[in-house]
């Protein structure tokens with residue numbers, strides 16, 4: 253068996269299981285062993301009954317009290333037992349395990365470990381793992397059991413068993429990293445790392461394994477990035493552009509003055525337009541710092557110079573929003589004669605698309621706004637001089653390249669709201685110049701934040717009613733309940749329905765979720781923007797870029813389930829206009845850690861500060877972080893958490909490339925992997 257062997261060869265995998273694995277893109281043994289756990293279940297010391305809380309998974313040791321009873325329906329028999337320790341009594345239920353009635357004896361000592369839920373207003377442990385005698389639990393104490401992301405029908409147990417089997421059968425000797433490199437950066441062997449990431453004996457083993465694999469991931473990424481860059485030195489600037497008078501007039505006619513930071517970046521862009529080589533620039537700016545207007549000034553400049561400009565937004569909703577506001581602006585500021593915007597998104601009908609392609613190809617449309625659809629092969633541009641993309645795009649680097657190949661060699665501007673230190677930005681965006689908009693418009697009032705528990709919900713609703721009475725609008729984010737990710741839609745619709753009943757009559761509540769058709773989503777967003785909706789209940793689909801300055805309240809249910817960076821993005825949907833705005837972080841958890849984490853958001857509205865604090869707060873217990881930062885598409889690595897490793901990998905990449913240049917590099921297998929990685933990018937480019 254080797255890494256290319258199909259998974260059917262693994263003992264215990266039949267056709268049906270194979271199909272389930274395929275749904276997770278696991279086809280070969282190599283795919284399988286590189287399918288990493290999303291976290292670990294850590295078996296902690298048992299706790300006292302009195303310390304149990306709803307939602308926690310815990311172990312409890314005690315004596316069985318009274319008789320074990322079987323009830324429920326014939327199809328779902330429920331076995332109930334009571335466990336007592338010095339601090340209280342706990343009800344335990346098992347499903348379809350009636351044999352326990354005979355094995356569990358009253359007065360016997362057991363340990364159970366499971367999830368605590370609330371039933372008839374009482375804490376109950378549901379379907380726990382059982383340890384008899386109680387001491388046998390010791391064996392599992394402090395071990396880390398992998399928890400894998402799954403698909404319907406595939407259990408964690410089956411995944412774990414298969415992984416064990418594959419690792420047992422597979423020789424894992426081959427290593428793409430040289431001995432010298434491993435010694436230099438303190439990395440362990442590939443085989444040990446793969447075993448250690450799936451089945452670590454302890455935390456230390458896990459950390460070592462993860463370190464090695466993250467390093468490898470970053471190394472391949474940085475090597476690929478530099479190779480791609482080498483292949484394509486910055487092209488000559490075929491689009492030298494002056495900023496026309498009309499654009500200056502537009503800037504002056506805006507209802508606000510640009511901030512100094514916006515002005516500075518705009519000047520940098522103007523200088524780029526004049527240089528010998530094309531522009532490749534990243535503009536970083538916190539949420540709401542006003543990146544869009546800088547983008548528009550640049551696009552208008554391209555159009556008025558007789559060329560085309562394109563802007564690619566990360567979502568359909570956002571693309572449409574940009575399109576609408578640009579169209580309005582063009583009319584309002586009398587630019588209609590020279591700028592004709594057009595929208596191009598994946599959800600448009602074939603006919604609509606054809607018409608758009610035609611207009612783009614002839615140059616009749618000179619400002620193209622859209623989604624991924626902009627880089628489809630069929631799109632031909634008449635004379636594309638400027639491309640604006642968003643770092644939110646999953647494959648930023650590769651798409652940028654692809655876009656570039658659409659025109660001769662257009663200027664490229666990448667917008668990013670991710671606060672990331674300059675040293676890291678230089679590595680991740682090695683091929684770009686970097687600008688920062690580090691100032692918010694002066695008319696902004698800082699958002700007022702509060703972190704509250706669910707008992708505050710009614711007060712929050714009353715507060716929203718008041719804001720709505722004053723003419724404002726609100727967002728409510730309701731999260732996915734983990735067990736019901738498939739039930740996203742119901743979750744949001746239920747919440748919206750309940751909220752409608754709770755709020756004063758006449759308040760217009762609508763909802764938005766990712767499973768809705770693009771056209772439906774757009775309709776809702778348009779209505780919200782036009783103030784035909786007062787409260788928008790949504791999943792995190794509104795996270796990026798939505799701009800409705802009249803919204804002043806953002807209420808986030810179950811805020812504890814989100815990472816700080818994501819919460820900051822969500823909060824950024826309010827405080828975008830002149831009205832005082834508020835963000836209510838509602839937490840369903842009583843844990844002190846969670847409170848402390850959310851307090852960071854309460855105390856600051858600064859994305860950079862928050863990202864830094866988030867990092868400090870992550871203890872060794874959060875092995876994978878609360879949620880990954882979402883920046884770039886790394887499987888294991890987290891740009892923030894692993895900043896140091898990223899720097900080391902970048903240094904290693906420089907060393908390797910230098911040796912390659914001198915004909916001394918011995919990392920043949922590594923270079924092959926890098927080539928594969930680049931090839932995969934190429935394939936994605938054409939998708």
Ligand SMILES: Nc1ncnc2c1ncn2[C@@H]1O[C@H](COP(=O)(O)OP(=O)(O)OP(=O)(O)O)[C@@H](O)[C@H]1O
Nearest residue numbers: 508509510511539540541542543544545669693797
């Ligand atoms: N200098 C300014 N003064 C006042 N308002 C401004 C200024 N610049 C932009 N705005 C307004 O601020 C709001 C937010 O701007 P914009 O949408 O460009 O933010 P952004 O940086 O793209 O944020 P995000 O990353 O959240 O999308 C918009 O309504 C815009 O009209």
